[in-house]
Amino acid sequence: MIFSASNIHKQYPRSKFELSVPQIELSEGAIVGVVGENGNGKTTLLNIIAGELAADGDLSYFGEPVGFDSDWTDIKTKIAFIPQRIPRWYGSLIQNLKLKAALDGIPPDDSDAYLDEILSFLGLMDYKHLKWTEISTGYRLRFELARMLIGKPNLLVLDEPLANLDINTQQKFLSDLKNILRDKSYSTAVILSSQQLHEIETVSDQMIFLRKGHSVFSGAVNDLETDHAQLVFEIQVELEDKKRLIDYLTENGLKYGTTGEYVQVSVDKSGSSNDFIAALIKENFTIKYYRNISKSTKRLFNQ
């Protein structure tokens, strides 16, 4: 087990915000996504896991419980933490990577080949001689990831890595992560937070949903459907039809919630997605967007 914690508790007396997570386990090769609305404790939780923030609870890194005499310098050499704001690099990108490699004890003769392997893996070979200011935000994140991977960390903690990335770069970054974990030379676990639910759920083995600092859900996304008695669909119709749709749902006794132009509808598990869409089409609704969020943490946002 790379990281495990039980009864994580953190309270900020002034804001009265309280984070409470009963259990987290990160095993080798696992990706865990942390989601929740802004200000619900995602960054706090990641900071605790990365060893930046002290909290109550029983934490254990790499099989060793954390105590008063724990050597955090040693623990942190095995943790790679990429915060929301990545500090600027000075000098050329390759110089920084070489410095990290040398500090991590990669022999000088092997350094070039080792770095080229990581850079090729992340598709960064063409940019290695550039400077920090000459690359985009997405590349900065990937270079930061490359730097973190040099020391082959056992635990990768990423706070909102997808923020500020376009959709293609997001997907590329997540596929990089998946590839890293498939590579047997990295015995790494990843925990990351994001607002990009669909993307993060696609790659994560487990999800943690935080609401007001409390862990509302923790487990595989598929468990969301089995844990709940109803299916949840998210739909968007033409704006002028929204009121008619709500009237329709009310008439049929269906539970619903709205977020902007989107309507989340709960239907009984005995029904199906196809039946529901067919019913709407029959009622002459023009469906602009539809998604089954029964197996997504998205359904938890409106509860």
Next chain:
Amino acid sequence: MNLKSMFNKVDHRMLEKYPNLWVLGVPIYVPILVLLHVIIMSIGFIYPLNPLPDFFRYKDFFENISITMILPTILLVVIFVIRQVKFNSKRVHLSLPYRYQFLVFLYFFGLLFGITSLPLSGNLAAYVKTNLTLDKDRFDKEHDVMADGFTHFFLEKSYIDDPEDCRIAEKQGYYFDDYNDRIGYTRYELNETKDSLIVYRHFVDYRYGSDLDTISLPQAYKEIETFISIAQRYEGGVTETDPVRIVEQNLKSDRFYTKGEKRVRPAFDYLESYQRFDNNINFHNKLLYKNSFFFAAEWEFWRAYAFLALALSILLIILCSVNIAEFGWGMLVVALHPTVFGIVAALTVFIFRDVNGDQGPWIGIILLSIFTLNALFFAFNKRFKPALRRAFAIACHIYLPLVAGGFMMLVEEVLDCCYVDSTYIENCDCFYPFTQTQYELTLMGTFFFGSILVTYLFGRYYKRQYTDPQIK
């Protein structure tokens, strides 16, 4: 292979093999610094210090080199600090481990000492050279001969403030001062038998004492001639060369002068430029006796000068060890905490203004203890926010060596004893078992080694603060 590619190769190799040195800028700064020292030392060494005269111009020359080098030195220090903050600081290189922190501090100290000593290396090289060329024995010999002859070429006026006293004194040839001591102001006159001169011996430098002397007239003429022949080598050209006329005129000039005549010329002066002659002789003294001008060759100078590099390196290691915002807060505490302490101290002094003066050091010790304990309390009490604790820790890092020295001085005042080498032992009730020099050295040592020790200890504190999880 050109110079640039050669440098790149060395730089690259250093980066791969010695990353901890590379990140400190060793491959850039050490060669640059060595090169600059070599250049400036060469200037000092090449500059012609021989032949005589005009030595005082060298003083100007080396002073100008030092002054000219001040700006480049400041520039180098600033560039070095920026480089370290960019590449070596915790906040920009989160991946940079907190390793070898104390060695990094020693490197900062060494390099900053090298940079700040740049303006003085020319002076040092020139000193090394002087040992090869200057003839100390010859100067000593000529100095004494000139000092004898000088008697006849320059004399300041003697003053009696009250004009009436002056008139009486002139008439009598002496007067009684406020303590009823008989003061004879004769400084250049014939004796009673008119065959010898009573002269006042003095010279432009401290090495020659002043006293009355009696010499024969032929001896006086000889002294004058010798002075004329030698002094010109020391920019001591004269306006009158006839010994007989010189003596005659001098005898007329020797009288009492009133205060109103003070700003007029000296009693007599036959030098083309007293100032240049004075400069020249004194420069020789300084040159030959390592006094003042060649301060770069003096251990005492470097002992004090090292504090500049020490202070800079302490600030830099703190800057590289903590968050930049916290460094700012730390500096604020450094400024405000003693200010508050100063106000409290002033109020205390005001309240206890009627208390016996002997209590002053005790009050100082109590206040300084409170001040120090307060700062330590904030720095180490876990109930405070880490950022606040670190700000006070930064302040403590800077204060503690100074406070240690402050305590030493206050305790010395409380005991109020004499040093073992004191010259006024009749007033001493007790003696310290050390000399004043030993005390001053201990004080300096406390500042210096205290700073180094405190830097080591607080280095560990910062490491814990930034690696261990914090309560934020």
